[in-house]
Amino acid sequence: MSITDAIDCDIHPGVPTIKVLLPYMSDYWREAFIARGQDGFQPASYLPNSPISCRPDWRDGDAIAGSNFDLLQKHALDGFGSRFAICNVLYGGSFSISETMAAAICAAVNDWVKAEWLARDPRLRASIVVPTQNPRLAVEEIERIAGDRRFVQILMPVALDMMLGKEHYWPIFEAAVRHSLPIGLHAGSLYRYAPTTNGWPSHFLQDYVGNNHAFESQLLSLISQGVFVKFPDLKVVLIESGVTWLPGFLWRSRKTWRAVRPEVPWVNESPIDIVRRHVRLTAQPMDGPADPAVLERVINQIGSDDMLLFASDYPHWQFDGDRVLPDGIPSRLIEKMARDNPLATYPRLQETIQ
């Protein structure tokens, strides 16, 4: 089914080449990238020719997926009839090994998004991409950009240098809460740590499916380390996670918490209650069975109508035609997913932009 006038909580403008970012960089970094001749910082999860990177009818020849503004406007904004769409740029700054290069690329991406995307269509909003490789630099970037109310979220890959709940990252949460910005955790990583506890998978199949490990571990880290106790106003959005892994994970977390509660005494309520209050998920893709009735049961097992956010994940190939939502999503949820939940999760969407 198609949904019009929805708030699309995950679209991906693509950086075509580092060259488009150079005008937004300092003299030093412009010179550095030219001297090094480095380019092609697309994340390995979305290699240019891989099917997931771009739906065939959205492809623009050999161009990097999502890099053409006119096509994004035509497909994602006009095509879906969306009220707003949140731009989540997945690019090298988020996973550079060098902290300073990370900060330079992230800043250039944020300025590029402002100038060449947000400025050109009032329906567009964006996430601030930040260098988690150095939380102090991430906070600097948040402080630099957060005043522009079209930025509605702070974005990072879900898998990082270490467990996200550790105090190492708390300055980022403190800045997020100060600016009333949710933290968006997107499928992906820094691409330099083994994505499993048993080492490196040999195939993309394993790597992409294995994002679930990262979503579970990071979510449980946030809960166990007391991040939601320390930052009671913090909201976290899990983006492109697949959704249906959640109920079983919640049951297992609650069951184990009841047994080992004194180990984490600051977790003073069930992990399920914590997640229902603080965590949201974009509903693209929805990893479901063929039978819509089964998918409906799984969604109901999440036990909250407030958690799912409509998203197309444009231009990633997650659905064909206009079947942006699979059959089986309870009808009572669709309106909430398309408008109420995004507005509640991203309060800045309710503001009129001057």
Add this chain to the structure above:
Amino acid sequence: MAKHVIATLAEIPPGSQKLVNVKGRAIAVFNVAGELFGISDACPHQGGSLAAGATVGLTTSVKPGEYCHSRPGEFVRCPWHSWEFDLRTGQSWCDPRKFRTRPYDLSVELGDTLIAGPYVAETFGVSVEDQYIVVEL
């Protein structure tokens, strides 16, 4: 309600616990620093024996990384899934609304005020100053 002798005080010294049966009901009895508690032995979760569980204090926290310990020995953790039960109220800590084990009123009474119970036969040769643990049910 009737009073039943379930043990002598000497059988359950401070820091110890004992499973007793009274009128077909299994009761776990705990002596916490001289104060006596009795709760239904069957854990309301899946029936584990609370008399076999470890007693612990209460651990709470208002700040990640900090531990506040209080009420030493006043909780028992079921040996099966480690659920914590408050010996004073029978309440499960994690889900107090849904799970509680039934507490029993215990008191320590002097021998010459007792109504005859299972220990009557065994009091032979025991002085009347001995203290008995009595349960009311």
